[in-house]
Amino acid sequence: MAESEGEIGENDKVSGRIKECLCQPCLIKDKQTVADKFCSTCNEFQCTDCSSVHDLLPILKSHKLVNAKEANASRVLLDMKGLDQCDQHKEILKFFCEDENKLCCSTCAISKHRKCHSVVEVDEIAGNITSRSSTLMEKMKKALQDAEGIARHILNSKDQLAQNVNEIPVKIREMRDKVMQMFDDLELSVAKRAKDLQKESLVNLTKKQSLNEKHLAHVTSIFETIDNVYKNGTSAQKFIAEQNMENEVNVLCRHVQEEIQNSDTATITFHFDDALKLPPLPITEYIPGQLILKSLRQGDANSDNTEITLTPVFSIDLKKTGDDMKEPFITGIDFLPDGRLVAVDKYNKTFLACNEKLEKVGSYQLSYEPMSVVAVSEDEVAITSGSEYIIEFLRVSKANEISLSGKINVSTKYFSVCLKDNRHLMVGTYDEQRPAEIVSLTAGQIFVFNINFPEKTYPLNKSACTYVRSSDKVVLTDRDGHTVYIYDNVTNTRVVVKGYQIKEPCGVAVGPYDTILVCSLRTNSIVQISQTGQILSSHKIDMDNPYRACVSCDKTFLAITNSCEGEMKIQKFKISL
Incomplete structure (x- = not known):
């Protein structure tokens, strides 16, 4: 090693010249002092002043000191790159505290580990421990x-x-x-x-x-x-x-x-058909397509196959109150971005707002029978009707004040609804040739998917759908067929999902990693399906006939309502991976 490392270099061996080593503790203090002693226990060359500490501290008196000139002339000092130094005192780490499983210098041993029962020298313990180098x-x-x-x-x-x-x-x-x-x-x-x-x-x-x-x-x-x-x-x-x-x-x-x-x-x-008409908007406001950025972690290649765990956190029984004409029947639920739950009661023509504990904090009387509800912004929801050709919008303030904010006229009655993107809803139809279509939030214009849906018409309450934004897929439940269909809008292909876990699938929602959560009405369970159609898990729940489901914006909570006469409930679950 060079002189800066504690001893004269090999190239400096010339006739008549005596090899000298420098004191290593002094080098740490940026001082160059010729070493007089070598401590084989400390594995250090030291000057007279630095080596005198061996006479002052009882713990060091057992160390063997020899004349520096008598030390092994071929000894090579290893540059530890600071690994052998205390971060605080910049001294050599000579001791090991077995109580706290920590290396320490002389100062640390005295000031911080005096009360510890077992502080031993590194050289003593190093020879008794199996090396973990491999x-x-x-x-x-x-x-x-x-x-x-x-x-x-x-x-x-x-x-x-x-x-x-x-x-x-x-x-x-x-x-x-x-x-x-x-x-x-x-x-x-x-x-x-x-x-x-x-x-x-x-x-x-x-x-x-x-x-x-x-x-x-x-x-x-x-x-x-x-x-x-x-x-x-x-x-x-x-x-x-x-x-x-x-x-x-x-x-x-x-x-x-x-x-x-x-x-x-x-x-x-x-004249062009209405389906080919583009809105009179600049291209900056209307893009006839989707630009999607997907970020998949390298370790999450199979994340869409991750099974979830559901833990019940809140549950309420839905009973007829003095304001109700009939027993309640919740046909649609969704989470607002702040965690509040919104729901629509078809039989009593009512919109409800609930806090995070599912306690009712607001209501609004509707003039029609609502079918479904979806949050479209921080404080606004869209409601589909089963009796009117409209989609109505309500505003729900932070103080749970509810007011009508607008409506659009449509030509079809819709059963289910979800948010496709910031400008469009995806709606599920009934008694129509197309089971799902797209509706503009502003003008109510109708757009169609690039999907050849089978020529099958679903009656009311026999099918529901949702949209997976990241992969541009439409998920459709077929209640009588005990089947879930996953349609790819890009490739115009579909995956058919069946299994003993799925009996009369109803409501459907998108869960963590864009897996699909389906209400299996006759098995009283929530079934988790991957986008490739693999049934990942099935969760029995304490509820008869689960009917509608929704997932919070951060994918950490699931809410479910049922269609069991006389035992209507809303339950909230914590989602864990």
């Missing part, structure tokens, strides 16, 4: 491999992000080309059909024109005859002409009037 090295190798794996993962992620970003304009251009081709084909097809319609109309117009010209010639002939008689004929001739021509003129006038009444103007126009 285990530590294995751990370090594993940590090094993991760190290198993370580095590769980050580089791959950067490359993947760059590739994804570059693919987006390509995908948009491909769609634009497809749309342009569609419009080119549409132009040719419509133009050809318009020509055919024009020919049909021209045939009818030509017939009408020929008939009109015949009447015109007849009228002209009669008019000329009568005019000539009136100008040049005798009174007798005029009388005869009037008598003979009156009936013919009346018939002719009637035919002309019929032609006037039947006369129309043929026009050909073209």
Whole structure:
């Protein structure tokens, strides 16, 4: 080692020169003092002043001191990179406190560990303990491999992000080309059909024109005859002409009037269907697609297969009160972002607000039978109706004051509802060909999914749906078929989920890691399903006929209501992974 490490370097061995070592404690204090002693126990070269501590402290008197010149000349001092120094005192760590399982320097041993029962020298205990070097090295190798794996993962992620970003304009251009081709084909097809319609109309117009010209010639002939008689004929001739021509003129006038009444103007126009109309908004406010950023932890590759645990935290029984006309029937529930629960009572046409303990803190009387409810912002909810063609919006203040904030008219009655994104709702229909569709929050415009749903119509209360935003999937329950369908809106494919755990599936919600939580009515349980259709877990609950479910915004709580006559409940569960 070099002089800074405590002894003269090998290259400094020249004739007539004596090898000298420096005091290591002094080096820590940035002093260079020639060492007189070497403590084999401390494994240190020390000067006279520093080595004198061995005579002062009883615990050090057993150490063996030799003349520095007599120490092993080939001894090499290892640079521990500060590992052998006390962080506080910058002294060599010479002791080990077995009571507190801590290394300590001389100062720490005296000031902090005087009351400890077992403070031993490192050299004494080191020889009696099995080395853990192999285990530590294995751990370090594993940590090094993991760190290198993370580095590769980050580089791959950067490359993947760059590739994804570059693919987006390509995908948009491909769609634009497809749309342009569609419009080119549409132009040719419509133009050809318009020509055919024009020919049909021209045939009818030509017939009408020929008939009109015949009447015109007849009228002209009669008019000329009568005019000539009136100008040049005798009174007798005029009388005869009037008598003979009156009936013919009346018939002719009637035919002309019929032609006037039947006369129309043929026009050909073209209008786009409502489904193809885009709102009159700038592209910055309306994007006909979704830009999704997904972040999946490297260790969470199978996180969508993580089973959950449900722990009951609150439960309330729903009873008829003095304000109710009937026994309550909760057909829709959801969490507000602040943790309050909102619900709709179909039989009593009531909207309810509950605190985190499920205690009622507010209510609002509705004029229609509500079907479902969903939170659309911090303090606003949307409610679907089973008796009116509307979606109504209520505002719920922090003080639980409830007021009507707006409504939109729709052409379909909706059963279930959830939030698709910040501008649209996804609604479940009944008695319609499409079991699910998209409704704009502002104008009530209808959009359709890129899904070929089976030609099956669900009656009221036989199906519910929800939307998985991260993967653009629609989840649909089929109560009579004891089936859950998971539709992929990107690939237009579906996964069919069946099992003995699923009997009459009703309400459905999106849980942690975007797994799917389904109310199995006849098994009195909540079934957890992965997006790939694997049944992960099934949880029996203390409730008959679980009917509707919702999950809090942070995915930590689940609320359930049921459809059991006379034993209506709302229960709240803590979700653990």
